[in-house]
Amino acid sequence: MDEKLKNKILLLVIVLMVGFLLMALSSNRAVGHIKRDLDQERYKRIVAEENLSKSSAKINSLETELSATRDKIQNVQTILQEGKSETTDLKVQLERMTKAKEALDKKIEELKNATAPAAVVEEPKPAAASTP
Secondary structure (H helix, E strand, O other), X not given: OHHHHHHHHHHHHHHHHHHHHHHHHHHHXXXXXXXXXXXXXXXXXXXXXXXXXXXHHHHHHHHHHXXXXXXXXXXXXXXXXXXXXXXXXXXXXXXXXXXXXXXHXXXXXXXXXXXXXXXXXXXXXXXXXXXX
């Protein structure tokens, strides 16, 4: 019986070893899948971080450009306001000059009218021709 017991134990040990071998292979395959998935996740994270970094740099660049554009618009608006102010001043000066011209034209007409009758009065009348 000793031999049969040894054979049974040996057979049991072999079956257990085959079972452990299969479990080890299965675990190794599962660990391989998990490692591959982990590597893919890390790769995706690195790519996402690079994209985020590029996007942040682009956003900063666009914000700087937007700020510069706003400054330019502000400068143009300031220049436009100054131009409008100067145009208003020129219109006021033109109106004053027009009124002054009209006043001078009236005075010139008045002076012409005042000197015209005096010139007519001063003209000598032709002497009556003597009749023989």
